[in-house]
Amino acid sequence: MEEYAATQLRAEPHKGDPQGLPLMVEAIDITKTFGDFKALDNINLMFKGGEIHCLAGENGSGKSTLVKVISGIYTPDKGTIVVNGRNYSSITPVQSMHEGIQVIYQDLSLFEHMSVAENIAIGKLRETNQRLVNWPQIYEIAAEQLSRIGVNLDLRQELREASISTKQLTAICRALAMDAKVLFMDEPTTALTSREVDRLLAVMSELKKSGLAIIFISHKLDEVFRISDVVTVFRDGRKIGDFPSRDLNQRRLSYYMTGREISYPKYQRTSPDEPSFIELKDLCKKGMYENISLKLRKGDITGCIGLLGSGRTELALSLFGLNRPDSGQILIDGKEVSISSPTTAMDHGIALLPEDRAVQGLFLERSIAVNTTAAVIKQLCSSILGFFDFKKERSAAVDSIKRLKIKTTSEDKLSGELSGGNQQKVVLAKWLLTKPRLFIMDNPTVGIDIGSKSEIYEIAQQLAHQGMAILLLSDELEELTSNCNRIAVFYHGRIIKLLEEDELKDPHTAVFINAAIASGDIAKAQAAAKAARAGAAVQTSAAKEGK
Amino acid sequence: MSFKIARSEGILLAIIAAYCAAVAVINPAFLNIDTLFDLIRTSSRDLILVMGLLLIMLSGGIDISFMAMALVGSYCATWLMMKIGWQSAAVLIPCAMLISTIMGLCNACLVSWLKLPAFIITLGTMNLFHGLMATLVGTRTFGGGILPPSFSAFGSATLFEIEGEYGAVGLTVSIIPVIIVVVLTWFIIYKTMLGRGIVAIGNDENSAIRLGFKPLYLRLFAYGYIGALAGLAGSIYICQVNAVYPDKMIGEELMVVAGAVIGGTSISGGKGKIFGAILGVIIIYLLKSTLIFLGLSASWNNFFVGIILVLSLSFTAWQEKVRNDRHLLFKVESR
Numbered sequence: 001m002e003e004y005a006a007t008q009l010r011a012e013p014h015k016g017d018p019q020g021l022p023l024m025v026e027a028i029d030i031t032k033t034f035g036d037f038k039a040l041d042n043i044n045l046m047f048k049g050g051e052i053h054c055l056a057g058e059n060g061s062g063k064s065t066l067v068k069v070i071s072g073i074y075t076p077d078k079g080t081i082v083v084n085g086r087n088y089s090s091i092t093p094v095q096s097m098h099e100g101i102q103v104i105y106q107d108l109s110l111f112e113h114m115s116v117a118e119n120i121a122i123g124k125l126r127e128t129n130q131r132l133v134n135w136p137q138i139y140e141i142a143a144e145q146l147s148r149i150g151v152n153l154d155l156r157q158e159l160r161e162a163s164i165s166t167k168q169l170t171a172i173c174r175a176l177a178m179d180a181k182v183l184f185m186d187e188p189t190t191a192l193t194s195r196e197v198d199r200l201l202a203v204m205s206e207l208k209k210s211g212l213a214i215i216f217i218s219h220k221l222d223e224v225f226r227i228s229d230v231v232t233v234f235r236d237g238r239k240i241g242d243f244p245s246r247d248l249n250q251r252r253l254s255y256y257m258t259g260r261e262i263s264y265p266k267y268q269r270t271s272p273d274e275p276s277f278i279e280l281k282d283l284c285k286k287g288m289y290e291n292i293s294l295k296l297r298k299g300d301i302t303g304c305i306g307l308l309g310s311g312r313t314e315l316a317l318s319l320f321g322l323n324r325p326d327s328g329q330i331l332i333d334g335k336e337v338s339i340s341s342p343t344t345a346m347d348h349g350i351a352l353l354p355e356d357r358a359v360q361g362l363f364l365e366r367s368i369a370v371n372t373t374a375a376v377i378k379q380l381c382s383s384i385l386g387f388f389d390f391k392k393e394r395s396a397a398v399d400s401i402k403r404l405k406i407k408t409t410s411e412d413k414l415s416g417e418l419s420g421g422n423q424q425k426v427v428l429a430k431w432l433l434t435k436p437r438l439f440i441m442d443n444p445t446v447g448i449d450i451g452s453k454s455e456i457y458e459i460a461q462q463l464a465h466q467g468m469a470i471l472l473l474s475d476e477l478e479e480l481t482s483n484c485n486r487i488a489v490f491y492h493g494r495i496i497k498l499l500e501e502d503e504l505k506d507p508h509t510a511v512f513i514n515a516a517i518a519s520g521d522i523a524k525a526q527a528a529a530k531a532a533r534a535g536a537a538v539q540t541s542a543a544k545e546g547k
Numbered sequence: 548m549s550f551k552i553a554r555s556e557g558i559l560l561a562i563i564a565a566y567c568a569a570v571a572v573i574n575p576a577f578l579n580i581d582t583l584f585d586l587i588r589t590s591s592r593d594l595i596l597v598m599g600l601l602l603i604m605l606s607g608g609i610d611i612s613f614m615a616m617a618l619v620g621s622y623c624a625t626w627l628m629m630k631i632g633w634q635s636a637a638v639l640i641p642c643a644m645l646i647s648t649i650m651g652l653c654n655a656c657l658v659s660w661l662k663l664p665a666f667i668i669t670l671g672t673m674n675l676f677h678g679l680m681a682t683l684v685g686t687r688t689f690g691g692g693i694l695p696p697s698f699s700a701f702g703s704a705t706l707f708e709i710e711g712e713y714g715a716v717g718l719t720v721s722i723i724p725v726i727i728v729v730v731l732t733w734f735i736i737y738k739t740m741l742g743r744g745i746v747a748i749g750n751d752e753n754s755a756i757r758l759g760f761k762p763l764y765l766r767l768f769a770y771g772y773i774g775a776l777a778g779l780a781g782s783i784y785i786c787q788v789n790a791v792y793p794d795k796m797i798g799e800e801l802m803v804v805a806g807a808v809i810g811g812t813s814i815s816g817g818k819g820k821i822f823g824a825i826l827g828v829i830i831i832y833l834l835k836s837t838l839i840f841l842g843l844s845a846s847w848n849n850f851f852v853g854i855i856l857v858l859s860l861s862f863t864a865w866q867e868k869v870r871n872d873r874h875l876l877f878k879v880e881s882r
Contacts, residue, residue, distance in 0.1 A: 094759060109754035111747055113818040122747065123758045125740060133738050 021048040024182050024213040025070060025101065030079035032065055039065040040076070041237045047182060047213045052204060054216045054224045054245070057234030057257055058449035059419040063217055066234075067184050071103045072096040083182075097127065100181030104188065108171045110159055117142035117155040119170050124177040145173035148210075149203045165196035172203065182213045189223055190447050193308035194475055194517075201227050219447055220476070221250050233257055254450045264454055264482040267461045269501070271299025278438055278469065280319075283328035288314040289493040292328070296438065298467040301460065303480035305473075306490025306517050312473055313355070315490075316440045319471070320352040321345040346375065351436035353427055355443045355473075357420075361427040364416030368408060369397035371415045372429040400429035404459060421452020428459060439463065440471040445479060457483055477510055489513055491520035508532045555811045558862070559826040562855075563833065574840040580709055581716045582836065588787065590832040591721040592617075593803050594825060595780040598732040599773030600807050601824045605736065606769045607749035607816025608658060608665035612650070612673035613773050614800040617781030618793075619680045620647030620774075624782070625694070625791045626684050634695040636786055644778030650676050651774020655766040677797060689791040702786030721783050728776060733821050735772075745769055749816035805852060806831050809859045830855060 025047040032040040040062045047053055055063040068074045070081060072093035081088045083099040091099075110119050121141040125133070142155050151169055159167065168188055175183055185204075189197045204214055204227055218224055224231060225245055233240040233256040240256045255261060276295035283292040289311030296302060304312040317323035319330070321339040329336050332348055339345050345352070354360035362371055373380055373393045380392045397411040404425045408418060415426050424444060431439060441460065445453045460483060464470055474480050480487050481504060489497040497516055503509060511532040515525035571578045596613055603610045624642035628634075654672055658665045691699065705717025736742040744765050747755040752762055785791045810827030812819030834851040838844070 093757070097759065107754075109751065109757050111750035111754065111817065113750050113813075114746065118743070122743060126744070126758050126760060130740050133740060133743055 021050050022211075023047075024049050024083070026082040027066065027070065028080040028082065030066065030069055030076045030081070032069060032074060032076045038237045040069065043079070043239050045232060045239065045242075047215055049181070049211045049213045050208055051230060052208050052214045052216055052228045054218065054228035054231045055234065056218075056221075056224060056231055056253060058451055059421070060236075061234040061257070062237040063234045064186065065237075067103060067186065067215070067217070070096065071101055071184065097178065100179055101184070102175035102178060102180035102182070103184040104168075104171045104175060104186065106186045106190065108167055110167055110171060110174075112158075112160040114159055115155065116153055116157050116159060116162060116166065116170050119159055120145055120173040120177055123174045127178050141177050142173065145176045148176060149173065149206055151199075151203065163196075164191045165193075165199065168192065168196075168200060169203065172207075176207075180212065182215070183207065184215045184217070186217045187219065187447060188216070189218060189220060195307055197223065219449055221253060221450075222476075222478075224253070225250070235259060257449075258451050260451075264457055264478070265461060267301055267464065267483050267485055269299050269301075269485045270465055271297070271467050274298065277333055279329075279331040281329040281331065283315070283318065283325045283330070285314060285318060285323065285325045287493075288323070289490075292495060294488065294495065294498070296469045296471070298437075298469055299464050300486060301464050301470045301472055301484045303472050303474065303484035303487035304490060305475070305477065305480055305487060305513060309492075310490035310517070311493035312488075312490040313442060314493075316352065316442055316471065316473055319345065319350060319438070319440060346434055346436075349435070349437035351375075351431035351434055351439045353424075353431060353439070353441040353444055355446065357423055357427055362415050362423060365414060367397075367412045368401065368406065368415055368418070368426055369393055369411040371426050372397045372400045372411075372433065375430050376433045396433060400426075400433065403432075404429050405455065419449075419452070421448045421455065424448060424452070424456060425459075428456070432463075436468065438469045438471065440473070442473045443475065444472070445474075445476070477513060481510060487513065489516045491517060496520060497522055497525075508536070555863075556820065556823050556826060559810065559823065559830065559859075563826065563830060566830075566833065566837075570837045570840050574842075577837065577840045584716050584718050586829070586832055586836055587722055587725075588719040589836065590828055591719065591725050591787075592780040592784040593799075593806065593828050593832070594725050595728045595776050595783070596773075596803050597807050597810075597824045597828045598728050598821070599776035600803055601812055601819050601821065602732060602736065602742075602745060602769050603665075603773050604807060604812045604814070605749045605817060605819050606745045606766060607752065608766070608769070609804070609814070610651075610654060610665065610669045610770060610773050611800045611804065612654060612669040612676060613777045613803070614796045614798070615673040615676045616647040616650045616774050616777035617784065618796040619650065619676045620644065620778035621781030621785050622680060622791055622793060623684055624778075625689055625785065628695070629689070629693070634697055636695070636697040636701040636782070639698065639786075640779060640782045642778075643782045644775045647778030647781070648771050648774040651770040651772070651777070652767055654774070655763075655770035658770065659763045659766050673797070673800075681793060686793040688793060691789045694785075694789060694791065698786045699789040702783070702789055719787075721787070724779060724783065728779070729821065729825070736821070741765070741768060746817055749818075751817075802831055802852065803828065805856050809855055811859075811863070 023046055027043055027045045030040050030043040031038070043062070043066060045066070055066070057063045065074065069076050070091070072091045072095060075090040079089075081091055083091070083101065086099075088095065111122070114122070117139050121138040124141055125138070139155055146153055149169065149172065153166055153169060157166075159170065162170070172183075189200060192200060201223065204216070208214055216224070216228060225248070228245045230242055231245050231248060231253065232242045233253070235257060274297065276297045278296040280292055280294045284290045292311070292315055294302070304316070306312045314323055318325050319339065321341040321344055324340065330339060331337070337348055339348065339350070342352075358364060363374070373396050376396070377388070380389050380396065381387060382389050394411060400406070401408060401411060406418075406422050406425045406429070408422065415423055418426065444456055444460070448456070460470055460472070472480065472484055485501050485504070487499045487504065488495045489499070499509060499513075506529075508529045512525045512529035515528040516522060519525065567577070596617070599613060600610065620643040621639070623646050624639050627642065628639060650672070654669055657668045657672065661668060701720070704720040706720055706722070708715045708717040736746070744755065744760045745768070747758070747760055748762050748765055756762065781796065784796065806827035807819070807824045808814065808827070809830060810820065810823030810825065812824055831852055834855070835848050838847050
């Protein structure tokens with residue numbers, strides 16, 4: 001298999017282009033090293049107008065470095081960048097911008113206290129070296145770009161009041177206003193809900209039709225397949241190959257990215273079938289969720305799926321004491337409890353892994369040791385005088401690193417310097433030290449590469465086997481179907497369906513769930529699943545007849 | 548941009564109105580044109596300074612050396628004029644502005660090169676500027692008898708006079724530089740790319756750099772601007788009191804910062820309004836000048852300013868919390 005990948009390395013890039021798409025940017029023999037580390041090793045790559053090109057690879061594989069070389073932030077050690085027929089041995093950010101290369105970084109680079117309109121127009125005004133500001137012109141530029149992507153936004157809204165999806169579209173419009181011809185988008189869908197992702201992908205294909213070259217970096221493989229025409233795979237600073245996305249499937253792509261076969265293990269509950277220890281009874285919070293009843297047993301991994309505003313995150317926060325319910329009961333071991341703060345939640349053995357690990361899950365500027373022990377500081381103090389015991393902290397951290405296989409040189413390393421997957425393991429380690437009975441994980445694998453993803457799944461399943469109950473909130477259906485033994489489907493603040501183990505065995509459950517979260521209509525979703533089942537049956541029988 | 552009174556400014560206006568009404572009930576003598584003219588005259592210096600401070604705070608920085616610049620600029624200019632023998636207040640102002648601008652540019656360079664918090668740097672330069680003046684130029688006090696008569700003539704000049712209850716009262720001419728500075732600052736902030744660039748680096752410096760803004764030049768302008776305004780404000784002040792002391796003004800800078808913050812200017816940069824900053828300074832001077840009508844001693848002044856400052860910051864923090872709770876956000880922002 002390794003050999004097969006090696007032949008791909010030498011395979012012709014998709015040169016003989018039948019559609020005759022114009023070449024926008026070409027990277028020739030680009031090499032970039034940081035100290036001893038070869039971030040890019042002789043990379044040759046072409047980006048074409050009217051094409052959505054995906055850069056795939058694990059963290060540190062070199063895809064972001066390449067973007068930074070082309071946009072002028074890094075100077076390559078060797079190689080040429082050809083843009084619009086001009087050769088650059090190195091390009092400055094300003095030159096790159098003038099050539100129509102625009103990068104939308106993950107942080108979006110927007111100005112929170114300015115209006116949407118000004119955020120869109122300011123890049124163009126700066127680029128054209130205007131001295132004075134003409135406000136009607138700003139609104140004109142903004143409206144023009146929005147109409148280009150067929151979206152309506154409130155131009156006067158202050159950006160910090162806007163949703164992440166609005167910010168994303170604002171960033172795209174700013175790039176368009178600056179006459180972008182080549183648009184790089186770094187993980188644009190990470191913080192979006194599935195409906196917003198749909199809108200963004202639609203905008204991207206609209207832009208593609210107008211002739212832009214769009215380069216898309218994403219960890220979400222399903223989106224890669226939905227939108228991209230070409231996928232270039234990077235591994236360890238080398239290019240593995242360019243592949244038309246119709247020739248790829250998830251398995252092959254992840255094999256190219258990691259160099260090994262990755263398959264997610266399917267979770268089977270093994271804990272003895274005793275009654276539930278946590279029970280939610282008719283939990284309500286006005287405007288967020290209503291009549292939520294749910295029983296959790298030891299060893300249950302309960303998946304929660306639903307669109308933004310479906311109530312699942314709001315419910316999770318309630319269980320962790322951050323969003324008090326208006327009415328209803330939470331029973332733990334048969335006794336009613338009131339969870340008024342995260343501290344009481346922790347006392348009851350509940351842990352929450354937040355969605356935004358950089359802001360809510362970690363102290364990025366602090367060491368792994370400090371982070372892993374942050375939730376159990378009291379236990380690390382000496383029993384007599386109550387002074388903090390640094391030896392205990394260190395040994396707890398070292399144990400955690402071993403237990404969760406956190407890749408680091410030392411427990412003193414800053415958590416901000418770790419890769420996404422290892423950062424998430426630090427957050428997991430922190431909560432595991434509190435010995436939780438219920439672990440709520442809110443999108444634990446967002447922005448994490450495939451290799452680390454399956455490790456996190458393994459950890460979660462292992463914990464469940466040991467008797468922990470896990471509530472897994474996720475937007476990725478595959479994540480839920482392989483890890484959960486039950487899935488709760490949320491819609492408009494209600495659990496409209498709780499799928500049990502037997503129902504999850506049906507391969508067409510995915511169709512059912514997708515239809516249910518979008519429409520909220522169980523009957524319709526069942527019909528869709530039935531149709532899919534019938535369609536599959538027809539196909540298999542047709543295949544048989546064909547033989 | 549249509550002129551719209553935002554909610555926070557509306558609240559400040561309401562507070563001012565309610566407070567004035569309360570004072571007027573206790574002491575009807577307060578409701579007099581005299582009070583208003585006096586307020587404008589005494590607050591002229593800080594109204595000019597707060598415009599420069601607003602621009603600095605929009606850039607994401609802070610400058611607490613502006614009172615030192617005002618003092619050093621006007622003191623050195625006076626000293627120089629006395630040496631040479633020039634007499635006109637019309638020379639004093641540009642001379643002081645030039646000296647203070649140079650100091651402001653020094654601040655800009657230090658902030659840009661050292662990349663340390665502007666608060667620490669300007670705390671240092673505040674003492675540095677004042678110390679340099681004291682050692683190189685001297686610490687002599689120039690009293691009313693020594694200063695050129697044109698100084699006091701400018702300081703006490705009025706645009707027009709109205710026959711009031713207690714004799715004629717006039718509107719100070721220093722309202723003209725105040726208006727010019729306010730309009731100029733408004734123009735810079737809202738009508739020039741320079742101003743928008745300053746707001747942009749205050750919002751997010753890295754993003755601004757990515758768009759091609761040059762923080763060094765923008766800072767040179769902003770810190771130079773507050774320097775120039777400090778020279779102007781210092782000159783107006785010494786003409787009004789008709790004396791130049793080597794140790795006055797310094798120590799009053801935080802009241803102006805308080806005024807800007809009460810007016811809704813964000814400490815973390817990128818956000819602030821001209822009208823709000825003006826109202827913030829006005830409130831402070833209103834409190835100061837009304838103590839006498841309420842029969843309170845001057846020591847109550849700090850107490851009142853403190854209360855308003857804490858209340859206005861609490862209000863902003865509370866608004867932020869309400870918004871975050873609604874969106875179920877739990878991040879702590881220092882705005």
